[in-house]
Amino acid sequence: MKKGRLVQNHSTHIPGLIPILDQLAQEPRIKTVVPGRLAQARGRPVPLKINVTVPITGGHKLQARSSGGVQEVFVVTDLNAEALQSIIDYLLGIRY
Numbered sequence: 001m002k003k004g005r006l007v008q009n010h011s012t013h014i015p016g017l018i019p020i021l022d023q024l025a026q027e028p029r030i031k032t033v034v035p036g037r038l039a040q041a042r043g044r045p046v047p048l049k050i051n052v053t054v055p056i057t058g059g060h061k062l063q064a065r066s067s068g069g070v071q072e073v074f075v076v077t078d079l080n081a082e083a084l085q086s087i088i089d090y091l092l093g094i095r096y
Helices: 017-025 081-092
Strands: 030-040 049-056 059-066 069-077
Touching: 017 030, 017 069, 017 081, 049 081, 059 081
Parallel strands: none
Antiparallel strands: 030 069, 049 059, 059 069
């Protein structure tokens, strides 16, 4: 099965984000993962957390938060939001 690709178009990312996105790109139904804009976040620093936020054409937009930063991530996939979030939670080691 052909693996997806991780587009690295920025020089700065939230710490620990790229290894998780690289693993996400290995999933069979993920076509492309593109990290987007990085901004400062308000509030206290938190461990890396990634949430599916809104659908986009051909996939979903994610929001990654950690260490006082927030970063958009765009994922091209045919997975629904719940399935994508489950994969992300597994990669982050979140168990329910």
